[in-house]
Amino acid sequence: MDLLDNLALGFSTASTIWNLGFCLIGVLLGTLIGVLPGIGATATIAMLLPLTFQIGDPVSSLIMLAGIYYGAQYGGSTTAILINMPGESSSAVTAIDGYQMARKGRAGAALAIAAIGSFFAGTVSTFLVAIFAPPLTAIALEFGAAEYFSLMIVGLVSAIALAHGSVVKALAMVVLGLLLGLVGTDVISGSPRFTLGIREYADGLNFVAVAVGVFGVAEILRNLENERTREVLMAKVSGLLPTREDFRAMAAPIVRGTAIGSILGILPGGGAILAAFASYTVEKRVSKNPEEFGKGAVAGVAGPESANNAGAQTSFIPMLTLGIPANPVMALMIGAMIIQGIVPGPNVASEQPALFWGIIASMWIGNLMLIVLNLPLIGLWVKLLTVPYYVLFPIIMAFCSIGVYSVNSNVFDLYAVALFGLLGYILTKLRCEPAPLLLGFVLGPLLEENLRRAMILSRGDPTTFITRPLSAALLAIAVAVLVVVLLPSVRKKRDEVFVEEEA
Amino acid sequence: MKKLLASLAVAASFAMATNAAVAQTYPDRTITVVVPFAAGGPTDTVTRLVAEAMSKDLGQQIVVENVGGAGGTLGAGRVASADPDGYTLLLHHIGMATSATLYRKLAYDTLGAFEYVGLVTEVPMTIVARKDLEPTDLKGLVEYAKANKDTVTVANAGIGAASHLCGMLFMSAIQTPLVTVPYKGTGPAMTDLLGGQVDIMCDQTTNTAKQITGGTIKAYAVTTPQRLEALPDLPTTDEAGLPGMQVGIWHGIYAPKGTPAEVTERLSKSLQVALKDSNVVARFAELGTAPSSEADATPAALKAKLESEIARWKPIIEAAGQYAD
Numbered sequence: 001m002d003l004l005d006n007l008a009l010g011f012s013t014a015s016t017i018w019n020l021g022f023c024l025i026g027v028l029l030g031t032l033i034g035v036l037p038g039i040g041a042t043a044t045i046a047m048l049l050p051l052t053f054q055i056g057d058p059v060s061s062l063i064m065l066a067g068i069y070y071g072a073q074y075g076g077s078t079t080a081i082l083i084n085m086p087g088e089s090s091s092a093v094t095a096i097d098g099y100q101m102a103r104k105g106r107a108g109a110a111l112a113i114a115a116i117g118s119f120f121a122g123t124v125s126t127f128l129v130a131i132f133a134p135p136l137t138a139i140a141l142e143f144g145a146a147e148y149f150s151l152m153i154v155g156l157v158s159a160i161a162l163a164h165g166s167v168v169k170a171l172a173m174v175v176l177g178l179l180l181g182l183v184g185t186d187v188i189s190g191s192p193r194f195t196l197g198i199r200e201y202a203d204g205l206n207f208v209a210v211a212v213g214v215f216g217v218a219e220i221l222r223n224l225e226n227e228r229t230r231e232v233l234m235a236k237v238s239g240l241l242p243t244r245e246d247f248r249a250m251a252a253p254i255v256r257g258t259a260i261g262s263i264l265g266i267l268p269g270g271g272a273i274l275a276a277f278a279s280y281t282v283e284k285r286v287s288k289n290p291e292e293f294g295k296g297a298v299a300g301v302a303g304p305e306s307a308n309n310a311g312a313q314t315s316f317i318p319m320l321t322l323g324i325p326a327n328p329v330m331a332l333m334i335g336a337m338i339i340q341g342i343v344p345g346p347n348v349a350s351e352q353p354a355l356f357w358g359i360i361a362s363m364w365i366g367n368l369m370l371i372v373l374n375l376p377l378i379g380l381w382v383k384l385l386t387v388p389y390y391v392l393f394p395i396i397m398a399f400c401s402i403g404v405y406s407v408n409s410n411v412f413d414l415y416a417v418a419l420f421g422l423l424g425y426i427l428t429k430l431r432c433e434p435a436p437l438l439l440g441f442v443l444g445p446l447l448e449e450n451l452r453r454a455m456i457l458s459r460g461d462p463t464t465f466i467t468r469p470l471s472a473a474l475l476a477i478a479v480a481v482l483v484v485v486l487l488p489s490v491r492k493k494r495d496e497v498f499v500e501e502e503a
Numbered sequence: 504m505k506k507l508l509a510s511l512a513v514a515a516s517f518a519m520a521t522n523a524a525v526a527q528t529y530p531d532r533t534i535t536v537v538v539p540f541a542a543g544g545p546t547d548t549v550t551r552l553v554a555e556a557m558s559k560d561l562g563q564q565i566v567v568e569n570v571g572g573a574g575g576t577l578g579a580g581r582v583a584s585a586d587p588d589g590y591t592l593l594l595h596h597i598g599m600a601t602s603a604t605l606y607r608k609l610a611y612d613t614l615g616a617f618e619y620v621g622l623v624t625e626v627p628m629t630i631v632a633r634k635d636l637e638p639t640d641l642k643g644l645v646e647y648a649k650a651n652k653d654t655v656t657v658a659n660a661g662i663g664a665a666s667h668l669c670g671m672l673f674m675s676a677i678q679t680p681l682v683t684v685p686y687k688g689t690g691p692a693m694t695d696l697l698g699g700q701v702d703i704m705c706d707q708t709t710n711t712a713k714q715i716t717g718g719t720i721k722a723y724a725v726t727t728p729q730r731l732e733a734l735p736d737l738p739t740t741d742e743a744g745l746p747g748m749q750v751g752i753w754h755g756i757y758a759p760k761g762t763p764a765e766v767t768e769r770l771s772k773s774l775q776v777a778l779k780d781s782n783v784v785a786r787f788a789e790l791g792t793a794p795s796s797e798a799d800a801t802p803a804a805l806k807a808k809l810e811s812e813i814a815r816w817k818p819i820i821e822a823a824g825q826y827a828d
Binding site: 045046049050185318323326328334335338341343344408410453 | 541542543544547548551552555566567568569570571572573574576577580605610653654656661662663682684685686687690691693694695697698699700701712713714716717718719785786789790825826827828
């Protein structure tokens with residue numbers, strides 16, 4: 001068996017004391033930066049690149065950098081749940097129900113659910129990477145501009161499901177997000193749009209700045225309205241571990257989330273960011289109690305967290321099999337490899353089997369370390385909530401500012417945080433939710449770019465979207481989702497049918 | 504008036520004295536090299552390799568800071584307004600010359616805001632295509648492109664990117680406008696080339712060499728006077744039928760205007776040492792490029808290069824009529 005030999009080689013490479021040590025350092029650092037609001041994996045890995053010169057061994061360096069990446073995915077959900085402060089698009093979804101669970105005093109359970117979901121997803125997707133990397137790459141390459149456009153349409157249609165209030169308000173937020181996403185240089189013509197003449201916005205608004213603003217800062221402002229209620233809320237923290245019912249409620253969402261994340265993570269053109277959103281939509285649709293979503297539903301944390309972690313792992317596939325980065329973190333990993341004298345390309349697996357399989361094996365080991373590390377830490381994180389708010393919020397603000405600045409060393413990103421904090425606060429007052437806005441913001445540029453590229457490639461023929469089979473299938477899914485959303489009666493009838501069958 | 508002149512004279516002599524003092528002890532603390540692009544990209548990698556070797560020679564740490572955005576003009580602008588003390592440097596590529604024309608409103612004066620340290624490397628470009636494109640050689644590709652000019656697509660990594668410049672040059676060399684498909688960065692452009700979604704691209708060997716040797720894309724020519732060691736079977740544009748179509752992504756190190764000449768000389772010496780470092784030579788070779796010669800790693804050579812390249816690209820960009828602001 002080739003696969004077993006390869007995995008054996010991988011595990012023997014990854015489980016030397018030296019490499020285990022680097023893996024541990026990586027996941028520890030990753031957890032830490034994930035927990036600190038605003039500081040992301042990209043900035044940290046960029047800062048640590050010079051260190052890889054000193055480490056000397058490419059396998060060890062990459063094991064450590066990879067550990068930081070998926071460690072940060074674990075840690076990122078912690079701030080989303082505890083203080084409604086998502087550090088990246090995926091944890092923005094976790095914040096919706098995770099933070100509500102925390103407000104109900106179930107922060108510990110939410111954190112545990114996120115950790116268990118992530119571990120399951122990490123384990124499954126690691127084996128997917130090991131077994132199916134080459135065929136999955138072939139599928140990813142079938143995705144052209146038309147397919148990405150249709151995928152983004154599915155994502156946007158699903159965005160409506162993110163809202164738990166008015167559909168009209170959710171639509172308005174998606175559109176506002178789309179418009180904000182247009183700020184920056186137009187990829188096709190190269191001209192700057194809506195930048196107000198500020199060159200610092202030529203590459204668009206920074207996602208971290210917008211997310212930290214509309215979620216985190218807005219939430220701080222809201223909490224400061226009434227200091228006392230906040231303390232009361234936090235005083236009743238109870239039950240660190242998930243209950244038996246929680247386990248029952250999270251099992252299926254974790255499996256579904258893992259499947260969704262694994263598939264979307266392979267797509268280099270922004271598929272992974274859709275994973276958490278898509279999983280949330282699916283969970284809300286299949287749930288027997290969709291009204292619980294947005295009020296602390298267990299499935300709303302378990303599904304997206306699993307999807308997010310699975311996507312993070314499978315996004316290694318394009319890099320390992322083609323030498324192409326799926327996101328900025330992967331670009332940094334490629335940079336690290338080149339510094340070590342390995343230029344990643346389509347032959348990495350055959351030219352550097354120890355590196356290739358060592359990294360894959362280390363992912364599973366790293367995930368194991370993360371769950372062992374994180375479960376005992378939950379008590380500590382929850383204790384943080386008992387810190388008086390007047391002490392906590394300045395600290396949060398300080399870390400946010402440092403974190404956001406560290407992404408691009410750009411002060412204009414800090415102005416954006418302030419502005420979007422205010423906007424987020426106003427939106428909260430108007431009962432408009434930030435999650436659909438964020439999804440629109442992330443998907444808008446991808447939607448436009450791929451639409452225009454698809455039209456260029458088809459020489460202006462719009463039928464390209466329905467004559468390409470993959471694209472047509474995705475659009476059909478979008479229509480189906482739309483029908484389900486727009487016709488509540490469809491859903492009601494279906495429920496009745498089920499009731500009758502059971503009776 | 505006399506008083507003013509006198510104080511100016513005193514101030515000037517102080518400034519000169521401190522400059523001289525700076526030069527004697529330089530460098531006595533950490534140096535920052537600004538890369539005007541994201542970490543992990545080809546320019547960033549070149550910078551880190553060279554910075555590591557230069558810091559050994561200078562006996563001080565060199566920190567690489569990525570100030571990406573607006574086609575490299577944000578990072579260049581940052582260095583243009585930094586203290587001219589030799590502790591803030593810029594490593595930029597050919598974009599330094601092309602942005603002088605691509606951007607009509609720059610925050611700095613390209614020829615007036617910098618001192619020069621030297622050229623670092625000139626990365627060759629390769630003309631590549633999806634692996635199932637029919638033509639087997641460059642002549643065939645040119646004929647094919649001319650015959651199918653409405654359907655042949657040329658990918659690039661965005662306005663001002665190396666692949667954009669080389670694509671423009673290719674189209675002007677074959678005197679046929681083709682369908683240009685811009686992407687946001689080399690990664691997605693290369694993915695679509697691998698997937699056969701687009702036909703042709705012209706990009707740096709740092710991005711293409713491994714794909715060519717791996718057989719995932721087809722290569723037609725390299726845009727250098729001589730064949731490359733890393734790709735010995737690949738003909739040059741001269742050999743393959745497009746004589747004179749030569750372009751390289753040259754990289755240079757700059758310092759803010761007013762940096763003492765002693766400092767830039769010292770840095771230039773250190774750059775020359777770094778470019779002979781065995782690690783730098785070996786890593787550059789893997790990327791399909793070679794360090795600049797000792798004669799090119801000098802302030803004068805970089806200044807001449809920048810001036811000639813601004814003049815070379817101005818008419819090409821103006822003819823294309825596409826600006827980045």
